[in-house]
């Protein structure tokens with residue numbers, strides 16, 4: 001029983017710190033809006049109302065506390081082991097009709113935004129069964145908020161995780177002398193340390209040469225994940241280069257911040273540009 005409870009606690013708490021922080025999601029959405037076509041923006045307003053995408057980008061995290069939306073907890077990440085391919089993960093999860101991870105969830109949301117009746121019916125059924133309320137009473141607004149959120153999440157390298165340490169949630173680290181964990185550092189602490197608002201942050205990173213934009217946007221969803229895996233492995237390989245003598249724990253301070261803030265900025269920027277590319281294609 002005790003073991004069961006512990007297991008429940010571990011599984012239940014898996015997602016508590018499991019997402020880019022609020023500003024990370026807003027930054028990706030704000031970058032996206034800068035690169036959306038007029039047509040796609042008009043369609044977005046029809047779906048969402050006149051709100052900014054950045055305001056609704058965190059909605060999939062807010063609803064985690066709602067019982068009806070428990071089914072969406074696993075939509076924020078995927079698990080790809082070292083040596084495994086995203087296609088193998090797709091094959092594995094594709095065996096049942098459920099939406100099990102971020103890859104399947106993104107495909108579903110894209111299909112819904114493309115008016116695919118099967119996808120729409122699937123999510124409407126699930127929501128009805130679980131008494132989960134759609135965003136603004138609209139299945140398309142729901143899908144758009146989820147897609148905006150999940151595209152950002154899979155650009156966070158520890159959201160394409162290894163499951164043994166729960167995407168780094170189980171790895172205790174010190175961040176500027178405070179106890180934290182590797183996942184939380186990557187979700188929000190590196191971003192928050194910069195002390196910028198999300199609009200300032202967006203302004204600072206929005207410096208892509210026009211000829212690069214198309215190249216960044218041409219990558220497939222599986223390539224986004226593969227980039228995240230490469231960065232993830234780099235993070236794991238280097239974690240003990242920053243060890244605190246007394247505690248033996250990885251201890252991240254300015255050196256870590258300087259080493260990795262360019263990567264964090266790169267992931268946020270790419271997430272935003274790619275979301276714009278996707279929405280221009282679907283809605284434009």
Ligand SMILES: [Zn+2]
Nearest residue numbers: 018019076153
């Ligand atoms: Zn998330």
